[in-house]
Amino acid sequence: KQEVTQIPAALSVPEGENLVLNCSFTDSAIYNLQWFRQDPGKGLTSLLLIQSSQREQTSGRLNASLDKSSGRSTLYIAASQPGDSATYLCAVRTGANNLFFGTGTRLTVIP
Amino acid sequence: SAVISQKPSRDICQRGTSLTIQCQVDSQVTMMFWYRQQPGQSLTLIATANQGSEATYESGFVIDKFPISRPNLTFSTLTVSNMSPEDSSIYLCSVEGTATYEQYFGPGTRLTVT
Numbered sequence: 257k258q259e260v261t262q263i264p265a266a267l268s269v270p271e272g273e274n275l276v277l278n279c280s281f282t283d284s285a286i287y288n289l290q291w292f293r294q295d296p297g298k299g300l301t302s303l304l305l306i307q308s309s310q311r312e313q314t315s316g317r318l319n320a321s322l323d324k325s326s327g328r329s330t331l332y333i334a335a336s337q338p339g340d341s342a343t344y345l346c347a348v349r350t351g352a353n354n355l356f357f358g359t360g361t362r363l364t365v366i367p
Numbered sequence: 368s369a370v371i372s373q374k375p376s377r378d379i380c381q382r383g384t385s386l387t388i389q390c391q392v393d394s395q396v397t398m399m400f401w402y403r404q405q406p407g408q409s410l411t412l413i414a415t416a417n418q419g420s421e422a423t424y425e426s427g428f429v430i431d432k433f434p435i436s437r438p439n440l441t442f443s444t445l446t447v448s449n450m451s452p453e454d455s456s457i458y459l460c461s462v463e464g465t466a467t468y469e470q471y472f473g474p475g476t477r478l479t480v481t
Contacts, residue, residue, distance in 0.1 A: 287468060288467070288468055288469075290469065290470060292472075297377075297457065297475070297477050298457075298474060298475055299373075299457075299459055299472045299473050299474040299475035300410075300459065300472040301472075302469060302470065302471060302472075305467060305469045307467070345409065345410075347470065349468055349470075352463075352468070353398070353400075353415055355412070355470060357409045357410045358409060359408070359409045360409060
């Protein structure tokens with residue numbers, strides 16, 4: 257069974273720093289990988305989707321990479337802002353109806 | 368992309384009562400998914416709802432506790448029955464994009480059972 261791990265569980269950085277969030281998965285036979293943002297008590301907002309054939313995706317200050325062979329993905333956030341404070345979740349899809357979530361990284365950006 | 372709305376956004380309920388959560392999608396979709404997120408935890412899939420057939424429940428979830436309706440291709444409801452404090456969670460409705468299998472989520476229903 258696919259297992260998804262996110263390290264660290266929590267991260268606190270001063271405003272303006274660049275940071276990297278990590279996601280690892282145990283089975284490299286994936287269809288895609290998706291990064292989400294979740295604000296406290298709210299739903300999930302999709303940030304980036306990387307298909308299995310892709311190496312990275314970019315959206316504004318966010319860049320996500322995928323290394324299927326090593327079972328890793330990273331989410332890079334440039335020039336962090338207090339508004340980036342949230343929990344970031346990665347999810348790996350192995351097929352239709354098969355989506356496996358990590359436990360998330362809670363990010364705090366200090367003004 | 369898909370835009371999903373849920374009602375209610377939050378509720379505080381008494382033990383032993385039931386709550387029905389509504390989910391509306393702005394486009395027709397074959398499958399709708401219901402997730403639960405307990406405090407401090409990640410997401411757990413409760414069931415998959417297909418229009419015109421019974422929902423498919425994941426291990427640990429049963430229809431008597433979480434009955435689901437799917438009357439058409441844009442709407443679904445999840446009922447949390449005979450609630451206990453352990454049911455306090457965020458309940459999320461979700462759909463997947465047909466072309467890219469990108470997953471979309473509603474804003475969630477935050478349920479507290481006292």
